[in-house]
Amino acid sequence: MSLEAKKSLGQNFLKSKKAISAMISAPEISRGDIVVEIGPGKGALTRPLLETGATVIAFELDQRMVGYLKEEFTEYIDNKKLILVHQDVLEVDIKEFTKGKPYKVVANIPYYITNLIVRNFLSNVYQPTAMCLLIQKEVAERIVSRDGKESILSLSVKIFGDPKYIAKVARQYFSPSPKVDSAIILISDINRQYVPNSKDEEEFFEVIKAAFAQKRKQAIKNLSKLKPRSYWEEIFNSLDLEKKVRAEDITFQKWLQIVDKYNEN
Ligand code: SAM
Secondary structure, three states, X not given: OOOOOOHHHOOOEEOOHHHHHXXXXXXXXXXXXXXXXXXXXXXXXXXXXXXXXXXXXXXXXXXXXXXXXXHHOHHHHHOOOEEEEEOOHHHOOHHHHHOOOXXXXXXXXXHHHHHHHHHHHHXXXXXOOEEEEEEEHHHHHHHOOXXXXXOHHHHHHHOOOEEXXXXXXXXXXXXXXXXXXXXXXXXXXXXXXOOOOHHHHHHHHHHXXXXXXXXXXXXXXXXOOOOXXXXXXXXXXXXOOOOOOEHHHOOHHHHHHHHHHHHHO
């Protein structure tokens, strides 16, 4: 059976031992952990994960890879240390597999669905406690606001957890080599403290989506689609924010305060 990489499935196989070991040490994977792996591929990350003594639940869409992994990992599968699932990760009911127990996500993910994967796991009622992901470097930098600018993406991660840039993984450490470099990020301390219920979550996203609708415009101008300008001016004033500030220049902490005030009235 041919195991040639399928571009349509975002298949870029990892061949850096250093990157693999960073992806296991950053989220502190150890014996007894439940780890969800997205797209195990040929198992580059799966084997070292299993060697820590963790139980791995791996979702793989490519039937060829599932067949290959079944042969390579027979023992782990028989011992129920590896639960291999031939399914689209975006359609998975995670609780069915984790049984509501705490788990961590560790994955070199298919880049074409990065945003959906991050969103689905973080906003899930059964969210992981940590996510260690290998993603496009540019996206990793945006999530951690490396340039000091916020975005819908960075805020939609920070509302649930604490993102940290771990390391760059250059394109030559993949086979085939993608067109861009990658980076490992760790999102730790995942919880719903800022958005305990779905209404809080909806309101947070309603406000930030409106504020970032036109990036070049002032936040207040964008937000006046939701409530009159004077309403926002009062809130910004009470929080010592310039009226002319752009959404990307408002910090996560300030966004929490803005949304709090929006919820009050
Ligand atoms: N983990 C392997 C590694 O590091 O070498 C492979 C990583 S490769 C970037 C992404 C993997 O995700 C591929 O094996 C691909 O088949 C799989 N994949 C793509 N879309 C998927 C989906 N929607 N659900 C589950 N797996 C998917």
